[in-house]
């Protein structure tokens with residue numbers, strides 16, 4: 001089959017690789033009909049996440065048709081012919097963490113847990129196409145994929161719904177929603193969101209769904225800010241405005257009730273700390289850049305919440321802990337606990353309360369993946385979100 005492979009920093013190729021096969025009784029094989037490139041894939045593309053190997057198949061946002069199931073998958077859970085969206089986190093459904101709906105902390109789905117334990121103390125769940133530290137699983141930017149614990153993760157797509165309507169249930173809609181949910185939004189709240197990428201877009205829409213009175217979105221990419229404004233957000237263009245001052249103006253001098261970090265470890269900016277990050281990264285003193293995170297902490301009102309869904313892989317520096325401590329901030333963060341959100345969010349789509357497809361800017365063939373990575377990475381050609389079609 002054809003698949004998108006990681007071939008070193010800033011190089012992806014479409015190569016012929018062996019088709020996946022059932023390895024364990026609870027596996028299923030999916031024929032992929034739509035797959036996307038995520039901001040998280042850019043961290044692999046740019047070489048921020050360790051333990052990638054040449055030839056690794058990328059992709060963790062995908063959906064398609066079940067063409068084979070293992071003997072351990074009960075037919076009331078999944079059958080050949082079902083159309084499914086696959087969550088990016090792999091979860092066993094039986095461990096202490098899965099039982100508490102902390103799906104992205106599953107204790108059984110990372111066969112390389114020892115690597116993550118050395119880095120983080122404990123391992124997160126296995127992830128599709130996301131380095132050997134999270135399992136070394138082949139990803140879904142391919143014609144077919146093997147889905148482990150297929151009786152737990154995949155969500156069946158109701159008849160009549162298109163791929164474009166549901167594909168983002170595989171990751172970014174639940175992620176944006178969890179980011180907003182972690183803010184414990186009350187009526188009257190102002191939520192500030194750093195990053196108007198696909199995750200930020202869903203965080204904006206979810207914050208409104210959860211009752212925020214005002215959502216302020218921060219970025220510098222014109223078409224992304226435009227899309228955020230279309231969803232009702234007040235925009236701060238980080239190129240021309242002082243974010244802190246503008247946020248105080250918009251909140252009667254108090255600061256936002258919660259700040260969502262939807263940028264992650266490649267955040268950039270024009271202030272001293274952002275230049276410090278670049279120097280520290282170049283000299284191997286840090287692994288991640290934290291400019292947006294620092295701004296979230298500094299701008300959040302006293303007693304507010306900083307909700308972090310932007311991905312960090314290792315060590316950051318110059319975190320203003322004095323501000324966080326003395327303002328009494330609450331920090332919440334994590335990889336998304338996907339299976340908590342997929343069904344309820346499907347219902348929001350069915351009810352017409354949200355149209356996820358409005359963020360798609362490009363529909364391309366799988367073969368065009370190298371070009372797609374380029375335009376998504378550099379925000380060229382109005383690229384907000386790419387859906388790749390294997391056929």
Ligand SMILES: NC(=O)c1ccc[n+]([C@@H]2O[C@H](COP(=O)([O-])OP(=O)(O)OC[C@H]3O[C@@H](n4cnc5c(N)ncnc54)[C@H](O)[C@@H]3O)[C@@H](O)[C@H]2O)c1
Pocket residue numbers: 038039040041042043171172175194195196197198199200218219220221224238262263264265266267268269291292308309310311334335336
């Ligand atoms: N927690 C999870 O489970 C989860 C799931 C999916 C994605 N993510 C992460 O969410 C983050 C966003 O994903 P995406 O797909 O939207 O990525 P993206 O790269 O397309 O978007 C990031 C946006 O942030 C903007 N940005 C950069 N620096 C900024 C700054 N200092 N202030 C404000 N905006 C800034 C960029 O211009 C860009 O529009 C990534 O780190 C990704 O890895 C996390």
